[in-house]
Amino acid sequence: MITFDYIRPATTKAAIDALKKESSAQFIAGGTNLVDLMKHGITAPQRLIDISRLPLNIIEQKGNMIRIGAMALNSTVAENALIQQQLPLLSQALQAGASPQLRNMATVGGNMMQRTRCAYFYDTTLPCNKREPGSGCSALQGYNRMHAIFGASDQCIAVHPSDMCVALAALDAVVVIADSKGERRLPFIDFHRLPGNSPHVDNNLAKGEMIVGIEVPLNNFVKHYRYTKIRDRQSYAFALVSVAAAIDIKENIISDIRLAMGGVGSQTVATNKS
Amino acid sequence: MEKFFFEDDNNRVTGKAVVTGKAKYAAEHEVEGVVYGVLVGSTIAKGSIIAIDTKAATKAPGVMKVITHENSYKVPGYDYGGNPAKGLTGGKGLQVFNGNTIYFAGQPIALVIADSYERAVYAASLIKAQYNQDVHATDFAEMGKSVIAVEGQRYKDNIRGEADAYKNAAVKLEAEYIVPNEVHNPMELHAVIAKWGADDKLTVWEKTQGVKSAQRSIAAAFKLKEDDVQVFAPFVGGGFGSALRTWPHSIAAVIGAKMVKKPLKLVLTREQMFQLVGYRPYTKQRIGIGADKDGKFIGITHEADGVTSMYEEFTEGTVNVSKILYQCQNVTTRYKLYPLNLSTPTWMRGPGEATGCFALECAIDELSYLLNIDPLELRLKNYAETDPERNRPYSSKFLKEAYQLGADKIGWKDRDPRPASMKQGEWQVGYGMSTGLFNAGRGNAKASAKLYADGTLIVQTAVSDSGPGTQTSMTMIAADMMGLPVNKVTFEYGDSSLPPGPTQGGSTTTSTLGSAVYGVCFALQNKIIDILKTDGTFNKTDLKVEDVSFTDGGVLLKSDPAKKRTYSDILSKAKLNQLEVSDDSKASEQMRNYSAYSYSVHFVKVLVHSKTGVIKFDKIVATADAGKIISPKTARSQMIGGVVGGIGMALMEEAVIDNRFGKYINNNFADYHVPVQADVPEIEVAFVNKPDPILNPIGAKGMGEIALIGFAAAVSNAVYHATGKRVRDLPITLDKIM
Numbered sequence A: 001m002i003t004f005d006y007i008r009p010a011t012t013k014a015a016i017d018a019l020k021k022e023s024s025a026q027f028i029a030g031g032t033n034l035v036d037l038m039k040h041g042i043t044a045p046q047r048l049i050d051i052s053r054l055p056l057n058i059i060e061q062k063g064n065m066i067r068i069g070a071m072a073l074n075s076t077v078a079e080n081a082l083i084q085q086q087l088p089l090l091s092q093a094l095q096a097g098a099s100p101q102l103r104n105m106a107t108v109g110g111n112m113m114q115r116t117r118c119a120y121f122y123d124t125t126l127p128c129n130k131r132e133p134g135s136g137c138s139a140l141q142g143y144n145r146m147h148a149i150f151g152a153s154d155q156c157i158a159v160h161p162s163d164m165c166v167a168l169a170a171l172d173a174v175v176v177i178a179d180s181k182g183e184r185r186l187p188f189i190d191f192h193r194l195p196g197n198s199p200h201v202d203n204n205l206a207k208g209e210m211i212v213g214i215e216v217p218l219n220n221f222v223k224h225y226r227y228t229k230i231r232d233r234q235s236y237a238f239a240l241v242s243v244a245a246a247i248d249i250k251e252n253i254i255s256d257i258r259l260a261m262g263g264v265g266s267q268t269v270a271t272n273k274s
Numbered sequence B: 001m002e003k004f005f006f007e008d009d010n011n012r013v014t015g016k017a018v019v020t021g022k023a024k025y026a027a028e029h030e031v032e033g034v035v036y037g038v039l040v041g042s043t044i045a046k047g048s049i050i051a052i053d054t055k056a057a058t059k060a061p062g063v064m065k066v067i068t069h070e071n072s073y074k075v076p077g078y079d080y081g082g083n084p085a086k087g088l089t090g091g092k093g094l095q096v097f098n099g100n101t102i103y104f105a106g107q108p109i110a111l112v113i114a115d116s117y118e119r120a121v122y123a124a125s126l127i128k129a130q131y132n133q134d135v136h137a138t139d140f141a142e143m144g145k146s147v148i149a150v151e152g153q154r155y156k157d158n159i160r161g162e163a164d165a166y167k168n169a170a171v172k173l174e175a176e177y178i179v180p181n182e183v184h185n186p187m188e189l190h191a192v193i194a195k196w197g198a199d200d201k202l203t204v205w206e207k208t209q210g211v212k213s214a215q216r217s218i219a220a221a222f223k224l225k226e227d228d229v230q231v232f233a234p235f236v237g238g239g240f241g242s243a244l245r246t247w248p249h250s251i252a253a254v255i256g257a258k259m260v261k262k263p264l265k266l267v268l269t270r271e272q273m274f275q276l277v278g279y280r281p282y283t284k285q286r287i288g289i290g291a292d293k294d295g296k297f298i299g300i301t302h303e304a305d306g307v308t309s310m311y312e313e314f315t316e317g318t319v320n321v322s323k324i325l326y327q328c329q330n331v332t333t334r335y336k337l338y339p340l341n342l343s344t345p346t347w348m349r350g351p352g353e354a355t356g357c358f359a360l361e362c363a364i365d366e367l368s369y370l371l372n373i374d375p376l377e378l379r380l381k382n383y384a385e386t387d388p389e390r391n392r393p394y395s396s397k398f399l400k401e402a403y404q405l406g407a408d409k410i411g412w413k414d415r416d417p418r419p420a421s422m423k424q425g426e427w428q429v430g431y432g433m434s435t436g437l438f439n440a441g442r443g444n445a446k447a448s449a450k451l452y453a454d455g456t457l458i459v460q461t462a463v464s465d466s467g468p469g470t471q472t473s474m475t476m477i478a479a480d481m482m483g484l485p486v487n488k489v490t491f492e493y494g495d496s497s498l499p500p501g502p503t504q505g506g507s508t509t510t511s512t513l514g515s516a517v518y519g520v521c522f523a524l525q526n527k528i529i530d531i532l533k534t535d536g537t538f539n540k541t542d543l544k545v546e547d548v549s550f551t552d553g554g555v556l557l558k559s560d561p562a563k564k565r566t567y568s569d570i571l572s573k574a575k576l577n578q579l580e581v582s583d584d585s586k587a588s589e590q591m592r593n594y595s596a597y598s599y600s601v602h603f604v605k606v607l608v609h610s611k612t613g614v615i616k617f618d619k620i621v622a623t624a625d626a627g628k629i630i631s632p633k634t635a636r637s638q639m640i641g642g643v644v645g646g647i648g649m650a651l652m653e654e655a656v657i658d659n660r661f662g663k664y665i666n667n668n669f670a671d672y673h674v675p676v677q678a679d680v681p682e683i684e685v686a687f688v689n690k691p692d693p694i695l696n697p698i699g700a701k702g703m704g705e706i707a708l709i710g711f712a713a714a715v716s717n718a719v720y721h722a723t724g725k726r727v728r729d730l731p732i733t734l735d736k737i738m
């Protein structure tokens, strides 16, 4: 049996230190993706560092932005009064994802870090460059009606499946990342990567780093906004394509507009214009 | 008994146990000393095993045994052709661990047995097989090209009247329709616990739709006396046909339990559910249909190309629907079967009739537009008053009434019949309808009944209840016959040692078993009358059943209602603790002269988004002529369940094979979609509810299959009405409409 140990550090710093110490350690938050990956033999961490109970679940307004802790649950964020008032597009996108049970477990950080749903990534008997670099891409000539439209490479055509991320891209969010030395900030649209020649690297989080939160600037997209998700069934299905759209109207003129697309690539495709 | 919060007399008698988790399903029985088996599947789809390296697995912690074809206990039934997983058609079932030939990807090549499930799973991952790989055939597009059809008597053309007469009709249509592989995917995974006892007696807890048939299959495989095998299936978490057979994994579990001399539990994974317990086979159909200018059918030709495995011929009644659903003199049917490197399919709800009705009922809709006749009217113009295939009357047929009920409820006449004419904002609105039919049968069954001095009744039969609510309807029949409240009646089932009952399939359980329960209660009534004749109660030595009512827990003399005796009184006066009877029940001679079918009619109103092609249901009406409705609530649930299954078939279900690897690529619940709550609109169910006077004494026909049959055609027809776009290959995903 593949055994692993499980620890639950009390502080963020201790969790980051623990990650640094053990090369095959991984954070576990809600576990809704990681546990599946472990069951399928796609990843086999020797140590799980449970970060789900770290005090990183606060949702608050700080000056002209809203900060959401990385451990806030998808359901909590979606139902939070401040989010519903100030970032209703984000709430809508979250509600369109997964199922209530999953949203009750899934965290904001985990949602960003979830891996692709490409069927070939999950079947360990078949080639997949994302899972096993250099083994080939089975999806390229295979069952790929949900795969990338933009930004794919001949190495990988997998998409990032998150709904939440589409709204974050539209809303100019910033990712707050911490490591043992301190914090850094990364615009959300630069967080995920295109596959290029290294499709196994999903994002720009460096080894030893943790997502601690998301910051979203306050905006005027509170009246005219919509998250639309086109999928093969009405709920509990990943997007074929999704769109986060928002406009700000001032004196009958559109003064600001946001459009972001999900389910179309390994990154959210955003065309934000002011 | 504590009162359940939504308890009423129409409720499922097992409802509380199911929703509170008290009901025990196959894998949940606690058997002392149980060990765990995990099956390892072949990674290739065709070829042979050269060698299997089991060393690492055998040495892994907790592993007790690794079984392969090289060391397996030889199943004695294999040598005699007696087959553990016997099909009803040609060929032989898969003989697990008997030889090194690989017929399909996922075929079991090893069983790893360990002291915990997790350890068995891990050890299974260490098994390494070396294969001699052949070029596999899984591509449906190759059927009739590189893949050649099976030959045999069964596959000869069937011609009534003139062959292909539709070609000469004034108005005619030719079209091709495709139903993909669909997997039953009941919520409960297939599971079995096998335990060998003293004297080679075997106990099996099995997910099965037939405890008796499972008992017979296992006894035959292991050359045991039937009585030495006891099969339990008190609760079955859905089957839809996948639990009609005893599959190789169950035989593997029995082999494993024998070899390690311990009770063994084996639960399939969701991935294995796609490979090891059957599926609805891909079928490509061609319909040619022609009518005169008034819409009278001149000829129907229905051809189907179905799929089977390399080791067994599985056929179904796909093309038969065209012989019997409408009045038409000239009907030609052709059925071909193509063996592929897949496992054997099996009946899936509505089986071939659902596949066949999809094609036929779409074609009729298409023809109606060519004729410019309302689709419902066209069906009525060709209504069969007698069975056109066998030239004999129906035992009962109230299809017209079912059409009427449905048309009224959906508002059929208020629609604009022109395609793509109705709109609701950004949504295009479409109405569609279809007919479904399925044979209404009645088989043999035996039931026993015990009436106790405390006024309670126990009725017993070896039947499974895979979800329709058999326990509830049988309880209701017995309660009604004996004039007892349902809570005084217990229906015992799910145990092969009880009097033999039917396998739950083909929509025959209520007809077959309901008649047996009716029969045994009738016998019990007569036994009570015998006592009353002589005990002086009513002073009537020539007392007959007709003279009394069985009501309020006792017997009442019709001519003098004041004279009433409870069962307790009667039994205690006769100094009896209990009265016991049993009864054999079978179809009547009279039925030989009749044909019996159940009918369903589905009306749907769909909304199709004009830009994205998203399809939503606005309303669904399902009506049926299923004879007398025995248990209104569970009957309604059956119809709803069939519709939900039909939504899956129509809009989302398809087990996708990647032909490069010969394996399923969406073999999990995230990728293989079945409907969720949000896909299901208001479903209105209505029954004609007229008893069939001939089929059986209770007047009920079947319902499980018709609940789904035809539904997908109604959706395709509605999508056409909404958009003007005809989708002939299921599922109707939005990319096919855009």
Ligand SMILES: Cc1cc2nc3c(=O)[nH]c(=O)nc-3n(C[C@H](O)[C@H](O)[C@H](O)COP(=O)(O)OP(=O)(O)OC[C@H]3O[C@@H](n4cnc5c(N)ncnc54)[C@H](O)[C@@H]3O)c2cc1C
Residues within 6 Å of the ligand: A026, A027, A028, A029, A030, A031, A032, A033, A034, A035, A051, A070, A071, A096, A097, A098, A099, A102, A105, A106, A107, A108, A109, A110, A111, A112, A113, A114, A161, A162, A163, A164, A209, A210, A211, A212, A236, A237, A238, A239, B670
């Ligand atoms: C059946 C199913 C359907 C789904 N449908 C949808 C859908 O429609 N739309 C959608 O958007 N999502 C969907 N999801 C995905 C779901 O949103 C993710 O599984 C979830 O968001 C992951 O969050 P988690 O907290 O459970 O992450 P975990 O599973 O705990 O972790 C996932 C990964 O993130 C890493 N990680 C977690 N937190 C951090 C952090 N703070 N810093 C750095 N690394 C971290 C972990 O190490 C791990 O590698 C679905 C999931 C399932 C199982």
